[in-house]
Amino acid sequence: MKKEKITIIGAGLVGSMLAVRLCQLGYEVEIFERRSDIRKEGLVGGRSINLALSNRGIRSLKMIGMDTVADEHAIKMRGRMIHSLEGQLRLLSYSGRQGDFINSIGRGHLNELLLDKLSSYPNATIHFNQKCTNVDLNNNLVFFKNEEDSQISQLNFNKIIGTDGADSTLRKAIYQSLGTNNMDIHTEFLDHGYKELNIPATEKGDFAMDPNALHIWPRGDFMMIALPNLDRSFTVTLFLSNDQGEENFAKLESRQSVIDFFNKYFHDAIGLMPTFDRQFFNNPIGLLGTTKCSKWSFEDKALLMGDAAHPIVPFYGQGMNCGFEDCYYFSELLADQGGFSKDIFQLFENYRKPHSDAIADLAVDNFYEMRDRVNDIAFVKKAALEFKLEQNFPDYFSKYSMVTFREDMSYAEAMVRGRAQDNWLIDFCKKIDSIDGIDLVELKNNMAQKVNNF
Ligand SMILES: Cc1cc2nc3c(=O)[nH]c(=O)nc-3n(C[C@H](O)[C@H](O)[C@H](O)COP(=O)(O)OP(=O)(O)OC[C@H]3O[C@@H](n4cnc5c(N)ncnc54)[C@H](O)[C@@H]3O)c2cc1C
Incomplete structure (x- = not known):
């Protein structure tokens, strides 16, 4: 059976990955990108801008057969190197486990790799220099302006997915169609x-x-x-x-x-x-800024993903990883539903939103932690203690590790468990002079009794 055609707005990181996955599943994909083809233009502005790619993103890359991206195109970062005012250096490892690291990868380069992969599918059509200017959701029409010659065009769509970033045009169209009573968009800078x-x-x-x-x-x-x-x-x-x-x-x-x-x-x-x-x-x-929208979808016609649905601040290094995880779970849902069922957009929104809300809040928390608390004595003791706990107990994970290295755990669970652990450990570290000689088994048992769901 011939599968339906899916229209995607935005061929950035998330749009390109989603398009690849849908092509692999046999859909006809037409994707529209405002910018010119970065593979021809070189990096925007000639500068290298990089992102931290971690386990959730890597799992999604593996799903589309790009297993070696992190190993071949990124640099491993094993911890935070703290530079004091006097220029002294101190490494705070991300984890006590060997083999836990995050990967610094060029944003433009990763986008190029995804576009190359997408171009290899005969069922993908990629249009560059096409800026989506409006979407008429009632009449299934999407409008474009050609960024080179200013030509205006329109297209009929069956299903449209917006991966057009934090200032999404599709999000505005959904908002206009649903009205203020049915959709709340809250942005906090x-x-x-x-x-x-x-x-x-x-x-x-x-x-x-x-x-x-x-x-x-x-x-x-x-x-x-x-x-x-x-x-x-x-x-x-x-x-x-x-x-x-x-x-x-x-x-x-x-x-x-x-x-x-x-x-x-x-x-x-x-x-x-x-x-x-x-x-x-x-x-x-x-x-x-962080934007939280109460709706990501419109009937069975339109859906938002990636930054179009949930822009967050970058302090957990998870925006792209979360967007890639959107693609992973959408693919799972397609398998579960046997394709684009009538409810699939709503189901996706219901499932994913608590998790993107969680990582949005964690990212704001981490802003304060990175700029400030990494110098706090109790925090430094806690980090050292968690390092030891992770070294000694395979089942112990710090909040950072749960978010970054546990792709099997949802963001919402990582937030609840991680915050509870953090609070308990910070209280503990405030009461001790040194972490030397602490009985780790006893400490872990005590924490397990006090911290729910640990
Ligand atoms: C300073 C900074 C550091 C960051 N660091 C990290 C990090 O370390 N790790 C991490 O995981 N995340 C990080 N992020 C977040 C990450 O950049 C985003 O979450 C990610 O780029 C989202 O991908 P996306 O494809 O949803 O959106 P985008 O990357 O914004 O892509 C949207 C695409 O849509 C196109 N587009 C936009 N409007 C239209 C239109 N009207 N018509 C057609 N096309 C359109 C754009 O040109 C673009 O190609 C960082 C963000 C910032 C700002």
């Missing part, structure tokens, strides 16, 4: 924005810092991070309040103020960034 900078490879062509770590310069109200790239550079991201607090982007107006700021807070990094002041003024400030 942090006071903080972000700016991307770059640490190039050294003159000898080496990494300027340890490449197998995610580097963090936690400075209380703000922080800077750096992830390695395959070309031996690092992508650096400064997270700073837009206009609040003692230090903020608004204050950094002059070249001298930027130099003074970096000298004061990131002294060990500026020597590695010869053009940081120029980069600072050339690169834009990005917004950081």
